[in-house]
Amino acid sequence: MGDRHFVITRLNQTMVATLEGAVDAGELGDLVDSLSEAQARQNVNSVVLDVSACEVMDLDEFAELQRAVRTAEWLGLRCVVAGFKPGIVAYIVSTGVELGTLRTALDLELALGELSADCDEREPEQQPEPEQDAESGLEPDSFGSL
Numbered sequence: 001m002g003d004r005h006f007v008i009t010r011l012n013q014t015m016v017a018t019l020e021g022a023v024d025a026g027e028l029g030d031l032v033d034s035l036s037e038a039q040a041r042q043n044v045n046s047v048v049l050d051v052s053a054c055e056v057m058d059l060d061e062f063a064e065l066q067r068a069v070r071t072a073e074w075l076g077l078r079c080v081v082a083g084f085k086p087g088i089v090a091y092i093v094s095t096g097v098e099l100g101t102l103r104t105a106l107d108l109e110l111a112l113g114e115l116s117a118d119c120d121e122r123e124p125e126q127q128p129e130p131e132q133d134a135e136s137g138l139e140p141d142s143f144g145s146l
Contacts, residue, residue, distance in 0.1 A: 005019060005020045005021055005022065005023045005027050006018060006019045006020060006023065006027065006030075006031050006034075007020065008034055008035070008038055010042060010044065011112065013043070013044050013045045013046060013119075014044060014045070014046045014047065014048060014112065014115055015035065015038055015039070015042070015044050015046070015047040015048070015077075016047070016048045016050060016108065017031060017034075017035060017047060017048070017049050017050065017068075018050040018053070019031075019049065019050065019051050019053060019054050020053050021053055021054065021055075022054070022055070022056065023054060023061065024060075024061060025060040025061050025063070025064045028061060028064035028065055028067075028068060029064055029067075031049075031068055032064075032067060032068045032071045035047060035068065035071065035072055035075075036071060036075065039072075039075050039077060044077065045076070045077060045078065045119075046077055046078040046079065046080075046115045046118075047072045047077045047078075047079050047080075048079075048080050048081075048082050048105075048108060048111040048112065048115070049065065049068060049069065049079065049080070049081045049082070050082045050083050050108050050111075051065070051081060051082065051083050051084055051088075052082065052083025052084075052085075052107065052108070053083075054083075054085070054088070055085065055087075056087075056088065057088045057091075057092070059092075059095060059097060062092055062097065063097075065081065066100065066102065069081065069102060078115055078118055079103065080103045080104065080105050080111040080114055080115060081102060081103065081104050081105075081111075082104070082105045082106070082107055082108045082110065082111035083105075083106070083107055083108065084104060
């Protein structure tokens with residue numbers, strides 16, 4: 001593999017794949033392979049694909065990006081694509097291509113916040129044990145005291 005135009009880092013339980021500049025469909029295919037390998041080696045539960053440095057993206061590249069997202073999701077990772085430029089968004093939408101369930105965020109910080117919020121929603125809150133009535137040993141009902 002020649003020069004890669006992406007870097008994969010880890011922030012807590014999240015892999016961040018930063019695409020650097022012009023990335024072609026072949027390099028996005030390499031990214032899919034690298035994400036699969038990294039997920040197998042590391043204990044992570046989510047991935048952010050940061051495309052904020054990409055100035056242009058054609059339909060082949062977008063299709064490979066979608067494949068990267070699907071692969072991450074099939075591996076059990078929650079995935080958010082961050083940093084699409086407005087021109088790329090306008091182009092992709094104008095083509096009428098199916099976007100599916102692609103989750104996006106304006107930037108890396110918002111993507112990480114969204115994934116963090118997902119974790120907070122998935123973790124059930126610890127409910128305090130109901131207090132027992134000292135005399136009867138019964139729990140008070142929700143309509144008042146015993």
